Structure formats: structure tokens, C-alpha cells
Amino acid sequence: xxxxxHAVTPEILAELQKxxxxxxxxxxDINPDYSRDEMPIYGTKMPEVSIxxxxxxxxxxxMKICNAHNIPVTTRGAxxxxxxxxxxxxGGVVLCTMHMNKILxxxxxxxxxxxxxxxxxxxxxxxxLKHGCMYPPxxxxxxxxxxxxxxxxxxxxxxxxxxxxxxxxxxxxVVLPTGDIAHFGGTVSKTSSxxxxxxxxxxxxxxxxxxxxxxxKLIPAPQATISLMVPFEDLSTCISTVPKFFMKHFHPQxxxxxxKEILVSSExxxxxxxxxxxxxxxxxxxxxxxxxxGDSMDELDSIIESSSEMLLEEGALDVLxxxxxxxxxxxxxxxxxxxxxxxxxxKLLDECDVVVPVNxxxxxxxxxxxxxxxxxxxxxxxGHAGDGNLHIYECSVDxxxxxxxxxxxxxxxxxxxxxxxxxxxxxxxHGIGYGKVHYLEQAVGPVNMNLMRGIKKAFDPNLILNxxxxxxxx
Amino acid sequence: MNILVCVKQVPxxxxxxxxxxxxxxxxxxxxxxxxxxxxxxLEAAARIKDKDADGTRIVxxxxxxxxxxxxxxxxxxxxxxxxxxxxxxxxxxxxTLATSYILSKAIEKVEELEGRxxxxxxxxxxxxxxxxxxxxxxxxxxxxxxQVTYGLEVTAESDGLHVCREAEDGTEIIGVQxxxxxxxxxxxxDPRFPTIKRKLAARKQEIPHLTIxxxxxxxxxxIGLKGSPTRVKRTFVPPRKKSGVVIKEExxxxxxxxxxxxxxNAHVI
Numbered sequence: 001x002x003x004x005x006h007a008v009t010p011e012i013l014a015e016l017q018k019x020x021x022x023x024x025x026x027x028x029d030i031n032p033d034y035s036r037d038e039m040p041i042y043g044t045k046m047p048e049v050s051i052x053x054x055x056x057x058x059x060x061x062x063m064k065i066c067n068a069h070n071i072p073v074t075t076r077g078a079x080x081x082x083x084x085x086x087x088x089x090x091g092g093v094v095l096c097t098m099h100m101n102k103i104l105x106x107x108x109x110x111x112x113x114x115x116x117x118x119x120x121x122x123x124x125x126x127x128x129l130k131h132g133c134m135y136p137p138x139x140x141x142x143x144x145x146x147x148x149x150x151x152x153x154x155x156x157x158x159x160x161x162x163x164x165x166x167x168x169x170x171x172x173x174v175v176l177p178t179g180d181i182a183h184f185g186g187t188v189s190k191t192s193s194x195x196x197x198x199x200x201x202x203x204x205x206x207x208x209x210x211x212x213x214x215x216x217k218l219i220p221a222p223q224a225t226i227s228l229m230v231p232f233e234d235l236s237t238c239i240s241t242v243p244k245f246f247m248k249h250f251h252p253q254x255x256x257x258x259x260k261e262i263l264v265s266s267e268x269x270x271x272x273x274x275x276x277x278x279x280x281x282x283x284x285x286x287x288x289x290x291x292x293x294g295d296s297m298d299e300l301d302s303i304i305e306s307s308s309e310m311l312l313e314e315g316a317l318d319v320l321x322x323x324x325x326x327x328x329x330x331x332x333x334x335x336x337x338x339x340x341x342x343x344x345x346x347k348l349l350d351e352c353d354v355v356v357p358v359n360x361x362x363x364x365x366x367x368x369x370x371x372x373x374x375x376x377x378x379x380x381x382x383g384h385a386g387d388g389n390l391h392i393y394e395c396s397v398d399x400x401x402x403x404x405x406x407x408x409x410x411x412x413x414x415x416x417x418x419x420x421x422x423x424x425x426x427x428x429x430h431g432i433g434y435g436k437v438h439y440l441e442q443a444v445g446p447v448n449m450n451l452m453r454g455i456k457k458a459f460d461p462n463l464i465l466n467x468x469x470x471x472x473x474x
Numbered sequence: 475m476n477i478l479v480c481v482k483q484v485p486x487x488x489x490x491x492x493x494x495x496x497x498x499x500x501x502x503x504x505x506x507x508x509x510x511x512x513x514x515x516l517e518a519a520a521r522i523k524d525k526d527a528d529g530t531r532i533v534x535x536x537x538x539x540x541x542x543x544x545x546x547x548x549x550x551x552x553x554x555x556x557x558x559x560x561x562x563x564x565x566x567x568x569x570t571l572a573t574s575y576i577l578s579k580a581i582e583k584v585e586e587l588e589g590r591x592x593x594x595x596x597x598x599x600x601x602x603x604x605x606x607x608x609x610x611x612x613x614x615x616x617x618x619x620x621q622v623t624y625g626l627e628v629t630a631e632s633d634g635l636h637v638c639r640e641a642e643d644g645t646e647i648i649g650v651q652x653x654x655x656x657x658x659x660x661x662x663x664d665p666r667f668p669t670i671k672r673k674l675a676a677r678k679q680e681i682p683h684l685t686i687x688x689x690x691x692x693x694x695x696x697i698g699l700k701g702s703p704t705r706v707k708r709t710f711v712p713p714r715k716k717s718g719v720v721i722k723e724e725x726x727x728x729x730x731x732x733x734x735x736x737x738x739n740a741h742v743i
Binding site (some may be wrong): 159228229269272273274301304305308312318319322323324326327330404 | 486488489500505507508510546551663664668669670671673674677
């Protein structure tokens with residue numbers, strides 16, 4: 001699917017400036033952040049032109065010009081992605097949606113909210129609470145845009161109970177690569193009306209169309225929330241408790257696991273120690289962090305009592321309770337800063353975000369541990385234990401960059417292969433972007449890849465939108 | 475060592491908003507928490523108990539309506555061995571002097587019920603809803619105890635308590651004989667988390683209520699609104715200050731120069 005693109009000539013630039021007057025940047029005026037996301041290991045590239053888009057109609061006019069001239073276009077939000085998804089690897093035009101950041105309207109009778117794609121996750125979460133509602137998707141990066149969340153089908157901590165972003169998208173306005181404006185979905189609870197174009201768009205990582213408006217589903221905000229910090233001596237005892245939460249119908253809102261090392265780097269980053277490192281003289285090796293939500297504290301009391309009983313029987317060193325707003329904030333701040341903690345202590349960084357069946361987490365982590373010693377980089381991981389999604393980071397401060405990439409490639413091939421053997425998938429929530437295309441191809445095979453390429457071609461006949469990502473080559 | 479920690483239930487100040495039209499507090503739906511400074515006082519007591527579990531008893535005392543029991547149960551879950559609630563409609567409207575008087579009488583009663591005297595009374599330096607920082611020192615006066623304010627950390631030694639306290643230019647350590655009263659400010663650490671076992675036990679624990687019936691030693695002319703000498707003449711919302719100016723030149727020297735020029739132009743210097 002190789003393609004040769006047209007450069008942005010002064011004439012084309014003039015056309016773009018005409019339809020997007022005042023917010024088109026070129027050369028040195030382009031924000032350098034637009035050359036990358038948070039994972040520059042997959043390469044960086046400055047676009048020829050960047051446009052801070054303002055409206056659906058403006059995006060449509062831009063796309064008509066770019067499609068006519070065969071100019072590659074890459075859409076970005078806050079650039080918090082981790083797979084090079086918004087890196088304009090073919091140059092061309094970058095469209096940034098951060099200025100389309102208004103919460104447009106609430107439809108509280110239908111529990112829906114309509115937003116522009118540049119609204120930040122934190123912005124919607126806070127605003128929805130003021131309306132007595134919760135927007136359940138809760139990825140660690142709260143400064144990501146909702147457009148980006150939908151484009152990657154972001155998951156997050158609450159996915160174990162509430163599902164991923166996909167489950168909360170009701171409708172969207174999309175500008176197709178041809179410049180046509182389309183509306184997918186509706187504010188309805190069910191639909192059986194042809195192929196779900198909404199669902200095709202979700203997780204398409206900016207390769208099929210540009211989301212310019214979203215109608216998202218909300219739920220009534222839970223009245224009570226409580227978290228348990230559960231220290232264990234070792235990781236295997238810690239992880240082996242996970243399936244029991246489901247077998248005993250405890251329905252946690254979030255169920256995270258992590259080892260002491262990653263917690264220490266996060267707490268050092270925040271400058272505050274929250275989790276205990278020793279219990280009754282025993283060193284803590286790993287932790288579970290569990291949250292339950294419900295209609296009242298009384299309802300939650302019996303759940304935390306039964307789940308704590310189970311945890312202590314299964315070898316937890318203790319169960320500590322975060323039941324007040326400041327304590328809840330402290331424990332989750334530590335968890336939310338894992339990536340920041342890693343980034344601060346690392347020069348070279350790569351990651352994988354495999355997802356395996358919940359009962360395979362323990363053997364999978366043991367496998368990763370057994371091979372990591374064969375490599376010169378450090379391996380740090382944590383995960384959404386409740387849905388089998390693991391974030392495995394390869395980190396180095398002193399390796400040669402090329403050697404790092406070579407060794408990481410070998411390591412990732414092995415652990416992706418093992419994930420597939422266990423019935424897993426390449427990415428739980430970060431996406432494929434640019435960095436994981438060849439791993440996806442290895443994992444799903446040519447039949448699935450060709451289906452995806454056919455879909456891509458149907459939306460984007462000239463293959464101008466976010467080239468080189470998910471399923472296309474450059 | 476027997477330690478009594480005084481705690482108050484306050485609205486979570488992070489959640490409080492002011493109605494922009496009436497300029498009054500919007501209390502509806504605001505969760506109640508243990509006054510954070512009282513939490514530090516409780517943690518200080520818990521740290522003494524960590525070193526001498528068998529020889530330390532921590533009792534918490536609160537004055538307030540029935541729902542303050544929630545705050546006391548939180549303290550029981552964190553570290554306290556026993557809790558008492560001072561509650562009576564007649565105590566309502568008390569200012570800091572009347573409150574500290576009632577607390578001093580309640581402490582006498584609790585000592586009688588417990589069958590022993592307290593070696594130390596720990597308080598938060600102030601409550602985040604009233605911000606007076608008066609109740610602790612007034613309580614020490616009513617009890618006739620020496621007091622150390624702005625405590626950060628405390629250790630029990632053979633000659634009494636050693637209190638590391640916040641001072642103008644750093645910290646100082648003061649030795650104080652028991653019985654005494656210490657008020658606490660924010661230290662470098664947070665109060666510990668309750669364990670599930672303590673939390674479940676706290677849920678079931680009986681919390682005795684001390685009403686005017688039990689506190690027979692109280693002079694009723696010194697309590698409630700009538701017994702309070704404080705008169706609130708007027709409350710008002712201070713005018714909003716204009717936002718400050720950020721001076722950020724390329725170097726610190728250039729910033730200082732710019733500040734100097736701005737102050738000269740404003741005829742401040």
C-alpha cells in the first residue's frame with residue numbers, strides 16, 4: 001500500500017490559509033511537540049504545516065484540499081499516546097484538535113453529553129460530577145483528549161467494571177479523508193442498523209476519519225467509593241488472588257497490581273510515601289490496589305469485609321483502607337504517576353501493553369521475569385489485573401540507542417508470541433500506532449490485515465490519513 | 475502513657491464552595507472529615523504507641539452532633555483504643571472559650587470513667603472550619619497544664635515529652651513535663667491508613683455519649699451561646715484581590731532588576 005505523497009507547495013499553503021485563516025503554522029512556527037507523541041523511540045518527524053483546527057466545517061475544507069493534492073494528514077490531540085500514533089511520519093499536515101475543547105451540552109434524561117474532541121478527560125470527569133454523573137473510562141493519563149481516547153479505545157483502571165471507551169460512545173461527527181462530513185450512531189441504547197461505523201471509528205487511531213464531535217454516555221455517579229491497599233510478600237501470591245474477586249462476585253471498580261520497585265519510583269517522583277514498605281517486620285514485594293463503588297458506605301462495608309477475608313486467607317500481609325477523600329486521592333495519585341516515575345528515571349524507553357486472559361496473568365508475568373535477565377535493559381511492569389492488561393516497560397539509562405532497539409525488538413517478539421500462545425492480544429488499550437504494526441501483522445496474520453486494509457481503503461481511497469499506522473505501510 | 479486526642483468533625487474544605495450570589499457556604503453534599511490537624515495529633519499519639527504498644531492507651535474525644543460519631547469511628551480505625559462523644563443541644567452555639575471549658579470538664583469525666591488520669595492531651599493546632607487556633611491553648615489553661623503549640627513530632631521520654639515544634643526560623647525541641655497539652659501542625663508525614671481489622675472493629679465499638687446529664691460538674695452559665703463572651707458583629711467576604719504579576723525574565727538578575735523598576739514606578743520604594 002505504498003504511496004507517494006505531494007509536498008505542500010506555496011499554492012497549496014495559500015489554499016489552506018484561506019480556509020483556516022489565522023491558525024496555520026509553518027516551519028519554525030510549528031510547535032515541536034507536533035513531531036511526536038510520548039514515545040519518541042518510534043521516530044519523530046516535523047510536519048510541513050500544522051493547523052489548530054476550530055470547527056467541523058474547517059476540517060472538511062482542509063481535507064478536501066489535502067485529498068485533492070494527495071497530502072498526508074495526521075490528527076493529534078494532546079499527544080499523550082504511547083505507540084507513535086500521532087507522529088506525522090510522512091510529514092504533510094498535522095491537525096491539532098486541542099482548540100476544539102468545549103463541552104457542548106448535556107442530555108441528562110438520556111445520560112449523554114456532547115463534546116468537542118479536544119476536551120480533556122479530566123475536564124469532562126470533573127464537569128460530569130457537577131451534574132451528578134460519572135464518565136466511567138479512566139485511563140491513567142487524565143490530560144489526554146477525549147478524541148484521542150476514542151481514537152485509541154482507551155481503557156484505564158475502571159475498565160474491569162465499566163468497560164472501555166468503546167462502551168461509552170453513542171454518536172460522533174466525522175470528517176472523512178475526502179472532506180465529506182458524516183454522522184455515525186445516535187443517542188439510543190441499542191441499534192441493529194447496518195454495520196457499526198461508530199465502532200469502526202473507535203480504536204481506528206486517526207486512520208479512517210477525523211472525529212470533530214462526540215456524544216458520550218454517562219452513568220449516575222456512585223455515591224460511595226472505597227479503596228483497599230493490599231500488600232503481599234511476593235508477586236505470585238498477589239496476582240493469584242485476582243480471579244477470586246470475580247469467582248466470589250465482588251465486582252471491583254478497579255483492580256491493579258504492581259511491584260514495590262515501580263511504586264518506589266512513582267512515590268519518589270511525587271515526593272510522598274503512601275504505601276507501607278514493611279508489615280510486621282516483613283518486606284512487602286507487591287501490592288494490589290482495589291476500588292469498590294456503590295450506592296452507600298453500608299453497602300460497601302460488607303463487600304470490603306468479605307473481600308478482605310478472602311485476601312488475608314490467600315496470603316495478604318494486611319489490608320489497608322482508603323475511605324476518605326484525601327486518602328483516596330493519595331493512593332490513586334501514586335498509581336497514576338507510574339509512567340511519570342519511569343520516564344523521569346529513564347533515557348531510553350519502550351513499552352508493550354499486552355492483554356491476556358485474567359487467569360493467565362501470573363504465568364505470563366513469570367515468563368517475562370524468566371527472560372528479562374537475558375537483556376541489558378531494565379524491565380518494569382504494572383497492570384490492570386482485573387482485565388489482564390499489562391504495561392511492560394523496557395528502560396535504560398546507559399545503553400546505546402541502536403543496541404537498545406535491537407534488544408527490545410527481540411524481547412518484545414518473544415513476549416508478544418507468549419501472549420498469543422496464552423490467547424492474548426497485542427494491545428489492551430494503547431493501540432498499534434506506528435510502533436506495533438509489524439507485531440500486529442505477526443499476531444493476526446494476512447487475512448485479518450487485508451480485511452483492515454480493505455476497510456481503510458473504503459474510508460480513505462488515497463490513503464492520506466495518518467499513513468503508516470495500524471495496518472498500512474509507507 | 476495515657477493520651478487523649480481531641481478531634482473535630484469539619485466539612486472537607488477542598489470541597490467547599492461559596493455561593494457567588496449570597497456569599498454563603500454551600501454545605502449541601504460536602505463530605506465531613508476529621509479535621510486534618512487533629513489527624514496529625516492522632517498520628518503523633520499512634521507513633522508513641524508504636525514504640526510502647528502495651529504501655530500506651532489512646533482515647534479520642536469529640537464535641538459535636540450525633541454524626542460526629544463517624545469521625546470518632548475513623549479515629550478508632552486508625553489508632554484510638556476508645557472514643558467518647560460530648561453531645562448536647564445545650565452545648566450548641568458555644569464559642570472557643572465555652573467549648574474549651576466543656577472539653578475540660580468532659581476530660582475530668584472521662585478520666586473518672588477510665589479510672590486514670592491522662593498524661594498528655596493532644597489537639598490539632600486549629601480546625602479548618604473556624605481557624606481560630608484558640609481551643610487547644612484555652613483547654614490547657616482550664617486544665618492548668620503546660621502547653622506546647624505547633625508540634626510536629628513528639629517522643630515519650632523518662633522526663634516527660636520531647637516535642638519538636640515549628641518555629642519562625644526552623645524547628646526547636648522542647649521538653650515538657652506531664653501532664654501537658656500539645657497542639658500539632660502539619661508534619662512531613664501523613665496519618666496512617668486504617669487496617670481492615672481495626673476498621674471492622676471500630677464499626678462495632680460502643681461510643682459513650684457525654685451529655686449535660688453526665689457532666690454534672692459543668693457550670694451551665696459558661697456554656698452555649700449565652701455562656702459565650704464572643705460576639706460576632708458582622709461577617710463579610712473579603713474583596714477579591716487582583717491576580718499578581720509574574721516576573722520571569724531570562725535571568726534571576728534581570729527579574730530582580732525588573733521588579734526594582736516596577737516598585738520604583740509604583741512609588742513603593
